[in-house]
Amino acid sequence: MAQSVVPINPVILSRKTGISAAFLVLALILLALIAVLSRAEAGTGLGAGDWAAIRFTVTQALCSALLSVLFAVPVARALARRRFAGRVALVTLLGAPFILPVIVAVLGLLTVFGRSGWLNVGLEFLGFPTVSIYGFHGVVLAHVFFNMPLATRLLLQGWQTIPSERFRLAAQLRLTPSSMFRAVEWPMLVQVIPGALALVFVICLTSFAVALTLGGGPRATTIELAIYQAFRFDFDLGRAALLSVVQLVLAGSMALIALRFVPSISVGGGLDRVMPRWDARGGMQRLGDGFVITVAALFLLVPLAAVVLRGLMGLPSMPPTVYHAAGISVIVAVASIFVLLALALPMAGWIVGRRAGGVEAVGLLGLSASPLMIGTGWFIVINPYADPFDFALPVTVLVNAMMALPFALRILVPPMRDTVQRYGRLSAMLGLRGWALWRVLLLPRLRAQIGFSAGLTGALSMGDLGVIALFADPERVTLPLQMVRLMGAYRMDAAAGAALLLLGLSLGIFWICDKGGRWRAEA
């Protein structure tokens, strides 16, 4: 990216609206925290269990991040140097687990890795000891399932940035695959890996639904889960507030550090470029890559296939309330997309106009703050004036949009900066300002990124089981909550059907937004 000498006047972008959006996000979080603190009784402090939760949270996040990236390296390498039928589809599918609703994935993982799951039935048949999916391993396994594909995508992006001339040169020098790795690929990895590690670490740090379903009690409790327990079970607002602060500081500072490393997330395009690799022609290389790709595909696709299979069988037994809940979920997801765009676009515009990325840090707060804390805080704020139940869905929409905000900023900011640097001077000369600038210059050029962010938000929101779990009320049930209730109601078939519906809706809304953004857009 060329460094521009043209000073870009932030005013031509959206300084005021950007500041307002950032301020709104800050206020939403801080007001909630203050509300919770105001109701807290002093002197509770953190118990031994809470410290165990903090230790567990950090340890599992570290393990999850290391394993996700460790596995992602060979997979990304194999994908980068192989061309085969279905490669594009596979790379696309690699994006699926990340936007998969957590409880759907957990259902799939249980079918495959559970005590009477496919893997253990096979192991038992062959006379091997069985494996357990609960506790520490379960949480890490699920996190690797969710984040390994994300890490793979980021690394694959890294591979695409290596100029093919280098491979050509290396081929002329007759470098062996291992010296090729050392000379060409390793330097790139050193640059990309810290970012991927940091991103996965932060995501795993705030894990809730995975730990809730696969944790296994006091042994495997994350901070977010401890907050939930403090709110819902012990009604210890003081401890919950304290834990929220710990989470905010821990995840927030990690996210700030990560901000320096996290690579920008590029949209799907470009990942299908395969460079000729003379070093990878050997039979062993071919075999190795084939093996790696097969194992990764099996690991990611078998649980998905399990969800689809069971879901198809369960579809007929779904009660009509599932469709009602699905309708509510679609409304929530679409509303989240609009709220996200209303927050992210002005914020991105503001960030682009500034040298330092301080505002992006505000966006990261959305990822670090506990959705349950925000939900309870707003419950307390609203309660004296109105029925908080009536605000369950709006609060859910806001929290969902804030969760997606950091990702959206990572996606939007780099290309927007690029656009402004390229066309900023021209637009200034033409007197394009404010809305006109957005309409003529920015929005058309960022269509793909906007679509991608919108799709990501919609999918994450569709599968979210956060605030709504606290505000749960028979009249306002989202699909994930309905699915959890069906699972708890002996209706495993109906729950599997709901899972398939949820899977379809999540992927569907992502696909529509992503495709919509790229439709007829020049590459």
Next chain:
Amino acid sequence: MKYLTFATATLAATAAWAETPELIVYTYDSFTSDWGPGPAIEKSFEEACACDLKLVGLGDGAALLARLKLEGARSDADVVMGLDTSLIAAAKETGLFTETAVNAEYTLPVEWNDTVFAPYDWGYFAFVHNKDLTPPANFKALGDSDLKIVIQDPRSSTPGLGLLMWVKAAYGDEAPAIWDALADNVVTVTKGWSEAYGLFLEGEADMVLSYTTSPAYHLIAEEDDSKAAAEFDEGHYMQIEVVGTLAGSDQPELAEKFLNFMVSDAAQAILPTTNWMYPAVTPAAGLPEGFETLTVPTKALLTPADEVPEIREEALAEWLKALSR
């Protein structure tokens, strides 16, 4: 009982604008589900009261109390249904509940003389298993075995808390040793009864903490007699589910009417095959066919409600310690 957690669209459709008085009852999710007691109870009560009964399902029993504390005196609820004897002391401490004059010829195994809460059904906690398994005879044998069990979190669910009280009532100061031995049998701890039972049905565990009446569901509703409840020789802890009126209710007379209805024959006859518990007053027609096949413990355990809070603190600390390792 916490079967069938699931909300109904019929509830969503109840007319909110009608002139008829509205009685709001907070309860657990499964009570309000299509195949739970909710629809039948609502129909039967509304026929008699010329009012609109609104059942609001809010998670599990123990979570109900936290929700009430969060809402405080502002709560719209008139009645709370689904707390149990382990939670009565904590519920009274909130000061949110008011006295009731409800009384009936209870057929509970214990004397009932609480003036704030009325019992509507009860049961014995037990570990439910498939009949092809030979169950252990007590907690010690369970701890020594390789059997895998699923239990519930005592902080979030009434069965989870019941198990704590059970072990404490049976073993007293020996309880920590029992939990140490049980720790490696516990596959996972779920937040509510529903999740645990679901995992058991999925084959994730050999046994699940539930009730001696659970096999009746499979037998009567599914014509499946493959489930049984293990009888433990140290006795079984009891759960008595109760209903009470909030002091802040704007419909105190209607609330009292509802409490009376819950212990009447009309409601009591509905509960066994919808909530899958024993009724607090045996209906005139007797228990449904199939209930005679259930395990009936020879020894019943129950800690008096006012002694629970202190024991709970100690037992919870012991439990957390044993299971965090």
